[in-house]
Every structure is written in C-alpha cells, then in structure tokens.
Amino acid sequence: MTNIVLSNLVAGIEPSPTEETSFLANTLKRQGVDVISFAQGEPDFDTPNYIKKAAIKAINEGFTKYTDVGGIIELKEAVVEKLKRQNNLEYDISGVIIGNGGKQLLYEAFATLCNPGDEVLIPTPCYVSYADQIRLTGARAVFVPTTEENEFVPCLEDVQKLWNPKVKVFVINSPCNPTGAVFPQEETRRIMDFLVENKTFVITDEVYEYLLYDGAKHISPAALDPKYKQWCIVVNSLSKTYAMTGWRIGYAAGPKEIINGMNSLQGHLTGNVNSIAQKAAAEALLGPQDDIARMVEEYAKRKDYMVNRINSIEGLSCIEPKGAFYVFANVKNLFGRTYNGNKLENDKDVANFFLKAAHVAVVPGIAFAYEGYVRFVFAKSLGTIKEGLDRIEKAIGELT
Known part of the structure; x- marks a missing residue:
C-alpha cells in the first residue's frame, strides 16, 4: 500500500x-x-423549551433552505440588541456575523487578521484550540504564563515582556476556560491601553460571560473605552449560556472590514449556519432569560x-x-x-x-x-x- x-x-x-x-x-x-x-x-x-419550540415552528413553516452566509437579518438584529442590552456595545448588523459555534468564529478571526510570521499572544492556561487554529494561519502562538497566586490573570508587565512588533493579536478569554478566572476591570484597561497604543487587535472570547459567581462581573473590553472598540473582535456562543452545544451556533461582532473578511472566508468553508438553529438562536437572545x-x-x-x-x-x-x-x-x-x-x-x-x-x-x-x-x-x-x-x-x- x-x-x-x-x-x-x-x-x-x-x-x-x-x-x-x-x-x-x-x-x-x-x-x-x-x-x-x-x-x-x-x-x-x-435547552429551554421556548427555544426548542421556535425550532419546531421553523421546521413546520419550511424554513429549511440556505440563508445568507453571515446569518439571517432577524438573528443579527437580535445579536445587536443583546450586545447593547447586556454589554453596552453598539453595532449595526454589518458588524455582526453568525457562525457554526464560537470555535469557527475564532478561527475565522485569526485567519482574517494574521499572516504567516505574525504572532498571537495568549495568556495561559488557555482554551485548547487557540494554538492550533493560529498555527493553521501560518502565524505563531506565543504563550503568556499566568500564576495561581494571581488567580491565573495576566498583568500588563506579563504582556509587555512578550510583546514585539510581530504581535498582531492578543486573546482575552474571560471568564476563562479552564481556570474560571475573570479579568479585573482596571488591569484589563491597562492591558488594553498598551495594546491599542501598539496597534494590536484583541479577540475577546466571551462564551462564559453569564456564568459568574460570588459577585464577579464581566465587562466586555470593547465597552471600556470608545478607542478600544475598533481594535476588538467580540466572539460569543449560545452553547453554554442556553445549553445549546449541539445546535452549533455563535456570533461575532467587530469592525465591518474584519467581519466582511470573516464572511468571505465562511462562504468558502461552510456557507450559512443551520437555518433552523438560527431561528432558535434569535428566540434565545430575545426571549425570557430566566x-x-x-x-x-x-x-x-x-x-x-x-x-x-x-x-x-x-x-x-x-x-x-x-x-x-x-x-x-x-x-x-x-x-x-x-x-x-x-x-x-x-x-x-x-x-x-x-x-x-x-x-x-x-x-x-x-x-x-x-x-x-x-x-x-x-x-x-x-x-x-x-x-x-x-x-x-x-x-x-x-x-x-
């Protein structure tokens, strides 16, 4: 053979x-x-019943065809409304894309921003797929180790030690998988000021934003200062928040040029997200949150x-x-x-x-x-x- x-x-x-x-x-x-x-x-x-009912309704109404690659307008508008309500972030639908889970959108963001030879800084411990997704773009993942004593949160000095002109992207995952760490607001501001000053994009993986304990608060870095927003790509998913892991649906928001690039890439990778899951996702975001x-x-x-x-x-x-x-x-x-x-x-x-x-x-x-x-x-x-x-x-x- x-x-x-x-x-x-x-x-x-x-x-x-x-x-x-x-x-x-x-x-x-x-x-x-x-x-x-x-x-x-x-x-x-x-998955909550009101979400499942929306999917059944979509099936019964024959909503089973291709949709626009980047998602149906109804769902994009639901994402825009959610980001404004929950995250104090304002986008229009041209700055939003719907993907097959947060994982696909993370890869598309890396691939849209990175060229071979670029570097991406990732605080560790980190989500298992970041490094290999970055490798697929030809860029290199550079790990920024944190410590248990600092509750696995990076500080500005950790980032400054490893930043260099090759660094194109920094990744923030808060709350974090695998540690459950939540980035404190003031340290996030210090890091963001440094990154924006050095024209470094920030991908913020916010999949666990609702899962918070003992008074911890999640604040999207893009919402902390108007100057940060143009450098941030917010990635999120319905999997954890709404117990919709098998539905494979997530969303990203960011500068229109970057979202357009991600949309072009998605058109050749997978096309649109499952049409029925999109209807269910719109209901999830707009429906009761109890x-x-x-x-x-x-x-x-x-x-x-x-x-x-x-x-x-x-x-x-x-x-x-x-x-x-x-x-x-x-x-x-x-x-x-x-x-x-x-x-x-x-x-x-x-x-x-x-x-x-x-x-x-x-x-x-x-x-x-x-x-x-x-x-x-x-x-x-x-x-x-x-x-x-x-x-x-x-x-x-x-x-x-």
Whole structure:
C-alpha cells in the first residue's frame, strides 16, 4: 500500500485533548465500565423549551433552505440588541456575523487578521484550540504564563515582556476556560491601553460571560473605552449560556472590514449556519432569560461543593473559580507517587491514573499549555460530582 503523507499543515495539528479524553471515557463506557466524566465542558441542562419550540415552528413553516452566509437579518438584529442590552456595545448588523459555534468564529478571526510570521499572544492556561487554529494561519502562538497566586490573570508587565512588533493579536478569554478566572476591570484597561497604543487587535472570547459567581462581573473590553472598540473582535456562543452545544451556533461582532473578511472566508468553508438553529438562536437572545439565572444558581452550588471537596482531598488543591464551570486543580503533590508500579510524573499521568484507577475522566493541564494541573467540569449533578470525587479520593489513598 502506498504510504499516505498528510500535508504539513494538517500533520502539525494536535487532536483536541478534551475530545480525545471524552473519546477514551466513552470507549470505556461502551465496554461496560462505569465512567464518570468531568472532561467535556457541556451543560447537563436541556435547552429551554421556548427555544426548542421556535425550532419546531421553523421546521413546520419550511424554513429549511440556505440563508445568507453571515446569518439571517432577524438573528443579527437580535445579536445587536443583546450586545447593547447586556454589554453596552453598539453595532449595526454589518458588524455582526453568525457562525457554526464560537470555535469557527475564532478561527475565522485569526485567519482574517494574521499572516504567516505574525504572532498571537495568549495568556495561559488557555482554551485548547487557540494554538492550533493560529498555527493553521501560518502565524505563531506565543504563550503568556499566568500564576495561581494571581488567580491565573495576566498583568500588563506579563504582556509587555512578550510583546514585539510581530504581535498582531492578543486573546482575552474571560471568564476563562479552564481556570474560571475573570479579568479585573482596571488591569484589563491597562492591558488594553498598551495594546491599542501598539496597534494590536484583541479577540475577546466571551462564551462564559453569564456564568459568574460570588459577585464577579464581566465587562466586555470593547465597552471600556470608545478607542478600544475598533481594535476588538467580540466572539460569543449560545452553547453554554442556553445549553445549546449541539445546535452549533455563535456570533461575532467587530469592525465591518474584519467581519466582511470573516464572511468571505465562511462562504468558502461552510456557507450559512443551520437555518433552523438560527431561528432558535434569535428566540434565545430575545426571549425570557430566566433559565440562565436558574442554571447559574445551580452551578454555584456545585462549584462550592467541588472546590471544598477538592481542597479536602490529600494531594489536591484549587482556588475558587469566579466564572465558567471549571475547577483547575493543582495535582503536583501527587507527582512521584506510584500506582501499580507506575510513577506519576506529570499531570497527564495523573489524569490517566484517575481514569484507570477511579474511572473518572479529567483533562490534564498540558492540554491548556499549563502543566501540573487537571481540569474538572462541574456542569454535572451534585450526586455525580460527589461520586466522582469519592472515587478519586479512594484511588489516591491507594497510591504508594
């Protein structure tokens, strides 16, 4: 058989670690193993009924054809209204694009802004797909490490150390996946002033903006000062806020020239977003928002339990996340210990140990460009969280 050689572009991409971990967990489940997964960041709530009814209505009315590549006017207008209401940001529909989830829009923004040889600064720990998406554009991801002591939030000095004239884009993900960190307003202003002064674009990934706890507040960087807005591309999704992960729908807003470029690219990649999902998304943004508050209230209870429990387990520790639905737990105190004669030397070993010994799936920190930690998802029932952590505590007790 002829050897198949993949392109350098594709061969250089790493599989999504969260998807890979979920696949391993699901494989064990198919083999009859009772696996609890804290790996995939997906709400365990159902999509609210009023949203589902809008989709059914669209189907019954035959709204099943192609739409404009960048989205239907009705949904773009709903996004414009939401951004004004929730984020104090004013756009017209020419500055908005609808995409197949936030992930597609992130890639399109990178591809529209970056040329080969450009650099993109990303605070770490960071979302797993940023670096490979940037690599696909020919640009280079440059990581800006944060510290647990600073609650995983970068400071201006961290950014200044790594900024250089090749830097085209800076990424802000707040609340953050995987840490739950929320960027404080004053430090965000300091960073934005520096970036705008140096003509650096900012992609703001705001997918978890509603998932906030203990008085934390989300403020879109583009809304902090009028001079910031022309340098920002706001990316968001309905997946987490409205429990619509499978609907694959998100939106972005920014300068018209950039949105037009993203629209041209999307026209050749996928064309329009699912027409039925677009109708449902418009209803989600314009309809009653009560379900969000109920979900966040429940997440807060789960977060409190998971944080307290992790900090009570020997060898594990974590800080309190201020947003999203993740706990980024420090597992360095487990390094050097052994399981069935195998020494735990890094966070990937620890994640494998949890899966094999406790049948609990987590994602290792290396997936987020930050070693020594693992990510837990608390978008699970309290019963599931308790059982999973019981198993981990028991397995850790058997280490030598």
